[in-house]
Amino acid sequence: MKDFVSVVTERRSANKFNTGVPIEDKELHEIFDLVKYAPSSFNLQHAHYIVVRDEAMKQQVYEAANKQYKVQTASAVILVLGHMDAHQNVEEINEGLLNLGVINKQEYDFTVSAVHQFYEERGEAFKRDEAIRNANLSAMLFMLAAKEKGWDSSPMIGFDPEAIMKVLNVPDRYVPALLIGIGQEDTSKRRVRGYRKPVGEFVSYERF
Ligand SMILES: Cc1cc2nc3c(=O)[nH]c(=O)nc-3n(C[C@H](O)[C@H](O)[C@H](O)COP(=O)(O)O)c2cc1C
Numbered sequence: 086m087k088d089f090v091s092v093v094t095e096r097r098s099a100n101k102f103n104t105g106v107p108i109e110d111k112e113l114h115e116i117f118d119l120v121k122y123a124p125s126s127f128n129l130q131h132a133h134y135i136v137v138r139d140e141a142m143k144q145q146v147y148e149a150a151n152k153q154y155k156v157q158t159a160s161a162v163i164l165v166l167g168h169m170d171a172h173q174n175v176e177e178i179n180e181g182l183l184n185l186g187v188i189n190k191q192e193y194d195f196t197v198s199a200v201h202q203f204y205e206e207r208g209e210a211f212k213r214d215e216a217i218r219n220a221n222l223s224a225m226l227f228m229l230a231a232k233e234k235g236w237d238s239s240p241m242i243g244f245d246p247e248a249i250m251k252v253l254n255v256p257d258r259y260v261p262a263l264l265i266g267i268g269q270e271d272t273s274k275r276r277v278r279g280y281r282k283p284v285g286e287f288v289s290y291e292r293f
Pocket of ligand 1: 096097098099153240241242243244263278279
């Protein structure tokens with residue numbers, strides 16, 4: 086088991102994966118079983134993942150993803166979506182707590198109405214921001230969880246959102262946040278680690 090610092094510092098964005106390395110349902114499930122602990126606004130869990138392993142489907146994703154070679158060599162390519170109407174699930178998400186008596190009916194009703202109001206007042210742009218914000222937090226956890234389990238990943242924004250949505254049959258109200266390749270990195274093709282700003286350059290205290 087890798088410690089947290091090793092997971093963080095050893096994760097790299099793979100440029101190429103070793104081919105012919107299958108990733109099984111069980112292995113993906115173990116990763117997603119950690120991903121479910123990601124934080125999300127009001128615990129609405131906006132993220133949805135589409136895992137593509139079928140070679141013909143991967144080829145279509147490759148075409149929609151600027152023909153990035155890493156899509157073809159990945160064991161799986163995964164589209165991370167954010168749900169723009171995740172707030173509509175607030176009842177369902179809180180029902181269990183209500184039924185168990187962890188929250189009472191008054192607390193449940195308050196949460197439900199507050200969450201609906203919060204999203205509806207702020208409108209479409211906010212719903213989209215929320216979808217992408219929460220999906221990306223989840224996606225980061227996915228990459229770290231994968232690394233901990235011995236898998237490498239490659240986040241990608243280089244794709245045509247409309248084309249990829251069509252290929253993967255993504256319903257309306259889901260926004261593609263990130264495409265992630267997962268597999269075993271071909272380290273001979275590894276890029277040098279990019280420059281990282283020192284802490285003093287990206288952290289301010291009290292004021293910008
Ligand atoms: C949101 C996001 C989008 C990215 N899109 C791409 C991409 O389309 N193609 C690519 O080769 N790398 C992509 N990357 C990988 C970055 O280039 C990489 O994270 C960065 O150079 C730092 O390298 P490291 O992750 O190995 O530390 C993306 C990374 C992020 C976080």
